[in-house]
Amino acid sequence: MGVPFTAAHGSIRYSLSIYNTEEEIDFIIEKMPPIIERLRQM
Numbered sequence: 001m002g003v004p005f006t007a008a009h010g011s012i013r014y015s016l017s018i019y020n021t022e023e024e025i026d027f028i029i030e031k032m033p034p035i036i037e038r039l040r041q042m
Contacts, residue, residue, distance in 0.1 A: 001008065014028070 001013070003011075012032075016025070
């Protein structure tokens with residue numbers, strides 16, 4: 001992607017397209033907040 005390691009290291013990349021389902025997006029919305037919270041506490 002052409003970004004420095006320090007920027008990429010703290011990033012999450014999502015690739016969405018017309019092929020993603022609403023269920024897949026709902027899954028990410030549900031699962032990511034607790035994961036992010038746990039990582040912030042490290």
